[in-house]
Every structure is written in C-alpha cells, then in structure tokens.
Amino acid sequence: xxxxxxxxxxITAFALTASPVLAEKFGLGRAALPEEIAAWNLDVxxxxxxxxxxxxxxxxxxxxxxxKCAACHGDFAEGVGNWPKLxxxxxxxxxxxxxxxxxxxxxxxxxxxxxxxxSMPFGNAQSLTNDEVYAIVAYILYSNDLVDxxxxxxxxxxxxxxxxxxxxxxxxxRIEAEHAIWTGEPCMENCKDSVEITMRxxxxxxxxxxxxxxxxxxxxxxxxxxxxxxxxxxxxxxAAGEKVFKKCKSCHQVGDGAKNRVGPQLxxxxxxxxxxxDGFKYSNALMEKADEGLSWNSETLAExxxxxxxxxxxxxxxxxxxxxxxxxxxxxxYLSTFAE
Amino acid sequence: xxxxxxxxxxxxxxxxxxTAAAAAGAITAGAAKAETPDPLxxxxxxxxxxxxxxxxxxxxxxxxxYESDVIRRNVEWLTAxxxxxxxxxxxxxxxxTITPQGCAFERHHSGAIExxxxxxxxxxxxxxxxxxxxxxxxxxxxxxxxxxxxxxCAANTGMEWAxxxxxxxxxxxxxIHNMEYTGVPLRTLLEEAGYDTAGKWIYVEGADASSNGxxxxxxxxxxxxxxxxxxNGEALRKEHGYPVRLVVPGWEGNMWIKWLRRIEVMxxxxxSREETSKYTDTLADGISRKWTWAMDAKSVVxxxxxxxxxxxxxxxxxxxxxxxxxxxxxxxxxxxxDGGKTWETARLAKPGEKMALTRFYLDTxxxxxxxxxxxxxxxxxxxxxxxxxxxxxxxxxxxxxxNNCIQTWWVRPNGEAENVEVS
Numbered sequence: 001x002x003x004x005x006x007x008x009x010x011i012t013a014f015a016l017t018a019s020p021v022l023a024e025k026f027g028l029g030r031a032a033l034p035e036e037i038a039a040w041n042l043d044v045x046x047x048x049x050x051x052x053x054x055x056x057x058x059x060x061x062x063x064x065x066x067x068k069c070a071a072c073h074g075d076f077a078e079g080v081g082n083w084p085k086l087x088x089x090x091x092x093x094x095x096x097x098x099x100x101x102x103x104x105x106x107x108x109x110x111x112x113x114x115x116x117x118x119s120m121p122f123g124n125a126q127s128l129t130n131d132e133v134y135a136i137v138a139y140i141l142y143s144n145d146l147v148d149x150x151x152x153x154x155x156x157x158x159x160x161x162x163x164x165x166x167x168x169x170x171x172x173x174r175i176e177a178e179h180a181i182w183t184g185e186p187c188m189e190n191c192k193d194s195v196e197i198t199m200r201x202x203x204x205x206x207x208x209x210x211x212x213x214x215x216x217x218x219x220x221x222x223x224x225x226x227x228x229x230x231x232x233x234x235x236x237x238x239a240a241g242e243k244v245f246k247k248c249k250s251c252h253q254v255g256d257g258a259k260n261r262v263g264p265q266l267x268x269x270x271x272x273x274x275x276x277x278d279g280f281k282y283s284n285a286l287m288e289k290a291d292e293g294l295s296w297n298s299e300t301l302a303e304x305x306x307x308x309x310x311x312x313x314x315x316x317x318x319x320x321x322x323x324x325x326x327x328x329x330x331x332x333x334y335l336s337t338f339a340e
Numbered sequence: 341x342x343x344x345x346x347x348x349x350x351x352x353x354x355x356x357x358x359t360a361a362a363a364a365g366a367i368t369a370g371a372a373k374a375e376t377p378d379p380l381x382x383x384x385x386x387x388x389x390x391x392x393x394x395x396x397x398x399x400x401x402x403x404x405x406y407e408s409d410v411i412r413r414n415v416e417w418l419t420a421x422x423x424x425x426x427x428x429x430x431x432x433x434x435x436x437t438i439t440p441q442g443c444a445f446e447r448h449h450s451g452a453i454e455x456x457x458x459x460x461x462x463x464x465x466x467x468x469x470x471x472x473x474x475x476x477x478x479x480x481x482x483x484x485x486x487x488x489x490x491x492x493c494a495a496n497t498g499m500e501w502a503x504x505x506x507x508x509x510x511x512x513x514x515x516i517h518n519m520e521y522t523g524v525p526l527r528t529l530l531e532e533a534g535y536d537t538a539g540k541w542i543y544v545e546g547a548d549a550s551s552n553g554x555x556x557x558x559x560x561x562x563x564x565x566x567x568x569x570x571x572n573g574e575a576l577r578k579e580h581g582y583p584v585r586l587v588v589p590g591w592e593g594n595m596w597i598k599w600l601r602r603i604e605v606m607x608x609x610x611x612s613r614e615e616t617s618k619y620t621d622t623l624a625d626g627i628s629r630k631w632t633w634a635m636d637a638k639s640v641v642x643x644x645x646x647x648x649x650x651x652x653x654x655x656x657x658x659x660x661x662x663x664x665x666x667x668x669x670x671x672x673x674x675x676x677x678d679g680g681k682t683w684e685t686a687r688l689a690k691p692g693e694k695m696a697l698t699r700f701y702l703d704t705x706x707x708x709x710x711x712x713x714x715x716x717x718x719x720x721x722x723x724x725x726x727x728x729x730x731x732x733x734x735x736x737x738x739x740x741x742x743n744n745c746i747q748t749w750w751v752r753p754n755g756e757a758e759n760v761e762v763s
Contacts (some may be wrong), residue, residue: 029484
C-alpha cells in the first residue's frame, strides 16, 4: 500500500512531463544463462573478436560454395542474374556503375564471416558448420584474388587478409559538407531564368502497371502459332520448367507483355534466329554467331544453357549454366508455351 | 502483402478517366448546373431501401472494396526475389499523416516471420552488470510511452539518382510510413541490466533468418529509441516486426530492427553487412560515407501526381503532400507550380512535430495550364531541402541512399502527371 502511495505521488509530481522519470530498477526479467548468451551472441567484430575455433581452405571452400552458394552467386562468385555478385569490381567504385563486392567494397573481413555464418545460405540460415564458414569465406577471398589457392582461413590467419577498400570510408560528413550550404532563407521569386524538362520517367518505361491494362490490347493470334501449339508439351515438364525458370527470371521476361531487361524477352525463343529481339543490345560474340546463322532450337538452346560461356565465348549472359539435362528439358518445355 | 504488376507503364485507364472528367468540368466555371435530375437522388437506391451488413459480418474490418487499389505495390525488377525485398506505401492515395498498418511499406531480408508473444524472448548482454532475458509479458510491465514517428528506408527515392525513373509518388517516395508507437524507452531496459558507461555502442539484432543487425551509438540509444510493441493502437503487424520492434526516431529504417531479439552493449560497432556493404553512400570519387543515420528534411507532393491525376478540370484544386525531417520538426513547406521559378508557402495541417510526417496543403485555383509541381521542406535546423542538381554536385549519382531531392511532377492540361526532371 505504501508503495502504491509513493508511486502515485511520483506520478503527480511528474504529471507535467510526458515521460515517466524513474531511475530505480524494476526487477523484471531474469538473468541470462551462459548457454543462452552463447547461442545468440554470434556477432564478429573487425578485430576478429567473436570468431570461433575452426578453419577452412580455398579448395574445400570451392566445393562447399558450389554445393550451397553457387545457385545464386555463381560458381565463381560472379552472381547469377540479379543475385549478388561477390567477386570482381575492384577499381570500379568511382565508375558510373560501380560493382560492389566483397573484394571491391567490403571494408572488413569480419563482416563476410559474420554474415555467411548467421544469414546464409538464403533460406537455410545457420546451417553451416564453423569449418564450412571458414572455407566459404576463404573461397570468396580467392575468387577476388585476395589470397592464393593454398590459403587456409582460421582465427590465426584472419587478420593477415587485407581488404582492398578498408580505407574507402569516411564517417558521415553531411552536416559540414551539405547543411552548411543548404541552409537559410530560400529564393521565392525569379529563382531561375528558364525551366526545361530534361528527363521523363515515361521514356524509361520501368514503372509497374496498376491493373487491367493487359486486357485492352488483344492482338489476333497468327495462324502458324496456333498450329505450333497443337504439339502441346507435357504439363508436368512445363510446371518443372517454370520452377527452373526462377533462375532466369531476374534477367529474362517471358509471357504477356514481356520486355527486355538485363536479358532479352524470351517469347517465341524456340525457332527464332539468335540475336533477333528488337531493341536488345546483344554482345558482339552473340551477334557473330547470329551472323553465322545461329538459331535457337532444342539442340542449340540445350548446349547454350548447359555452358553459356563455353558455347558463346563473350556472351553477356552471366549465368553459370544448368547442370542437369532434365532442367534444360524442363526449361525448353516451359519456354515453348510462349509464342512470339 | 503487396501486389506485383507487370506490363504497360502508364495507367491508361486513369488517364482516360481524367481526360473525360476534365472535359466535362471545363464546360462550366463557378457552380455547375445540372440539365437533368440525378437519379441517385430522385430514385430510391438499394442502400436506402434494404439492409447493410450486421455487426457480426466483419469482426476485423478491411477497407471497402471501392478502395481496393489503395495497396502496397512492389517493383519486381528491383530485387532478385520477393523474400528479401521491399514494397511501397500508396502515399498518393492517403491523407493526414498516420499510415494505416495494412498498407505501410514492408522491407525484409528473409521474409516476414511469424513469432508469437509466447515464443518471444529479448536478451540484453555484453557490457552490462546482469545479462537479462525478458519475455513479452515482462516488457508490458515497464512504464510505456506513446510517440508518432516516421520510418523511412534509406533507399527511398534511391532509384531516382541517375534520372526520373519511376512514375508515381508511391514508387518514388513510398518507402515511408508514420505511426503512433507504444513502447518502453530502450534506456529503461539498459538501466535495468545496468549498462557499463564504457560501452559506447549497442548492437541490435532481429530473430529472423537474416539476423539483420545494426550498431547504434549509446548516446542515441539512451536518448529517444523505443522498444515498441503497438502501432496505431494495435499490435504490430508481422511484416513490421510483431511482437516487438525497435523504433529509432529520425534514423534510417534499416536500424528499426524488427522481431528484436538481442541488444548487446559493446565498446565499438560490429560493422555488420547492413552497415558496411549496404546503407553506405558512395560518392563520385569512389569514397563512401558510413554511419549516415539521420534522414534529412524531405517532402513530396502526393496529389496531384502520376497515380493521382487531376480529374476535375480547371478551378479549385487542392495540392497536398508530406514533409518530414529526421533532425527535428518541419517548419515550412513551399510549393512551386513552375518548376522552381516561383514559390508559395503551403499551409501545414498542424505544426510540424519532431521526426514525424507533416501534411501540407496548397489550396489553389488551377487555370488548366500545365504545371511543374515541386515542394521544398525546411526543418527547425534551418536546413532547406536541396534540388537534385545540388545533391548530385556533392554526391555524384552512385549514393543509392539518402536521396532527399526536390521532386518534380509535370501536370499537363488533361490533368495527367508524370515524373520528370527539370533544368
């Protein structure tokens, strides 16, 4: 009761301020057990504190990476489609389109270790052993030419690795660099001599449509496509292909209203001459093949998709390739359902 | 959940609707005269004749079907996957300042998880007298506060650095929401654990698979950071961190850790992925700014705008928009109709509040001519929202984050608007 009265008095005393002012402890919660702290306290700092026991070398890392990381990040950490590129890009940070990777941008190695350990693989986080994390990180370093192929990463070698962009950061200086000049009474009249439109969003044509627009334009189906459609592919294979196509989707569109993105749109790809989509800028390598008469059919597409860079040396397509023949067959079935 | 749209760029339907209405409106100036009686008035309508829904029809209500286009939207090509992605608040269709939770933008790195209050645990460890574990019920026993704050993703407007790109306020400025939070000051919890004053930083992380974590200076942690469990009076939505999220007033949204599970008092920053490889701002010379936490003053006209064209022809027009600053309260907003040659000061719906959205209105007469609409915010520090040219002069085009430039909408005589850049 006396406690109740005391707190009432306190509340009265501080009623004029919005926030409660109470310095004493409430005695809420319970002490965390060492095992609990150990289970969650996993972060690693730039000086390496927080790193567990363990080690992993580049060659082991290459295998683990191929199995657990390459589907999104590519066999050589070069990235698949829109998924992050982990290697390359050194010296590009001042370019128009800098390539930011572990090698070109990340200032601390601890960040890579910590992130792989706690958040990767995407969809199966915290499933890697400490040795696997060391090995993966060693391989990422190797992919960036930062270590030799006999390198082994452990707590002992961790601080030996020099990150190329370690000195590439400054602490926020907006107050000095910007606020000082963008302060004060602004202009209200005759602020400019003339105003010209210098760029329009509609020219770029990248805004999502809201609704219903696709129903407005109905073009008649050409007769020969109707004929082609009679050889209906196996629906199960098509469904499997749709799943495999997720690997392609970040660069290629297919279906109604498909547009060129990172890669050309793929409507009617089977039977089409290579390099024939209007408005897409193909690599020189692909255009050479096109000039030689390459067209996309079951065989050529399969060969290209298995090892794109081998089939067309110099292709812009950064995809590492589909390893399984059944995936290639599924993709082909799926793409065959989309006419020009 | 949001909706993805693919296909053609302009909302042709909205455009046509706007043109027709504009033509109809142009016939009369002043109060219009009807030629025939309106059947909506002269005839008994079904809703005036029969019943509506009973009180048990909708235990928890959603917006009426006529508002079904006021939804979050994403931009499919922005990210590789919708699991680690972002969508946008339909700010072009909202008014006032409070964002309803159901259409407030979402950004997650490993999907919106379902974590129950019963399974919720919050750990405070590191440089403290007693590392502690709190349950959800424990948190509700600490003294609570209520505050309205905006949460803006540092990448809001980030697609516009190199040029006018996305055609709609939702897409250019919709990575923002503004809610009234209920929660416990972080300071209270740090005091409960007995933080070591030598600990200059805290590291906060979430319970989802991305383990998204950020380092925050102790000074800010003790100042106004809130451990929040309610928003706009009700529990947080799962996509906003149910049951508990961090609220870091005025600072970039990435620091507002959702599904907050751990607070570690530390000597130095962790330099996690989200504060090194991401959320750092690369300048033209390749050097990058880090620890760019505060969101500078910014504003945007939400209507008219590309998704909210003028549909009534010339005459009275309400120009409205939002302004905010992570460094204090909005003091003034100016609006220009001619691309920045001349400016008029807009009316603030209420005096600006610190680190919260401010609604502004310019009640005006539209002459039916084209306009280049802009808004310019000023905050209590005296800072004036810069033009895109000014920003680029200092930062180049590769910063991605913290683009708080003045936005231009080109409104044409038919009422349609487009995202443009002007000289």
